[in-house]
Amino acid sequence: MEPHPSAAREHAHPTPTLYLRVALVLFTLTALEVGGYEIARRPGAPLHEVVQQLIVPILLILSAAKFALVAMFYMHLKQDSRIYSGLFVFPLIIAGVLIAALIALFAYLRMVYG
């Protein structure tokens, strides 16, 4: 009997070398996050003005990159069946919409009622 196409995609997990590379990238991105935070909170630090203006998008982008690296390589979503990706990404999208909707709702209520 032929293996199911979904099953055929399983168990082609990355090598230890790739795992180590991902760990080093994660560590570097975390160092960049904390570095950005320190520059943003210290007036007089190089690039303080720019980083202070952009710190929130910088942190969100770095965080999203770390999240994607762990999900793709450590949780094996890149190699495993797309059904698992669907089970994770669909609720993740709802979660993102939920956070955005609640922030917008509370901002609106604050604007209307003070």
Place this chain on the structure above:
Amino acid sequence: MAHDTAHAMPVETSTGLDTRKVAIWTFIGSECLFFATLISNYLVYKGKSLVGPLPHSESQCMLHGQMTTCEPIFEIPLVTFGTAVLLFSSFFVVMALNGAQRGNRKQLITWLTATVLGGMFFVGMQVYEFSHFYHKGLGFTTNLFGSTFYTLTGFHGTHVTVGVIWLATMLVLAIRGKVPPAKALNLELAALYWHFVDVVWIVIFPVVYLMR
């Protein structure tokens, strides 16, 4: 022994996927929504506390029955170190899984031990942080920051604790030689949960600690 062999047998399913793995991914999906509500809760009340202590700035707060000036409460270097340990523990557990899948028992036990120790360090760091904050005057009902912060990070810490217990159980089984390559999926399920706990912290760390 016959019982062990029966568990290792692949089961035919309509999707071709192991139902246990589908179940853990469904559970992780539901957990995304759980943490989304807690993160939303923290964000909508961010900066709305009427009294201190506050995370990033000096404030007036009640300490030992007297109003006094409180220092910013966060200790970023300690939490950064805890974050790095948690991130590396995700690397440790994939190395342990790699050992389990290849039948390398020494690799499995070594990396799984490192993962459990990393998880225990993170929980210890959080216990220290909570007790330190409490002694600086931040209780659960002190202000909106305290309530939302303890709820969010407390639930995450509980998840880490559950993960440590799960992985420690797998470690005991591995030491007893009960995690052969045919049963590596049992460790993979625990590892998926552990990675999820890690990705939740990847969101919490910048949102709570680094965004002023």
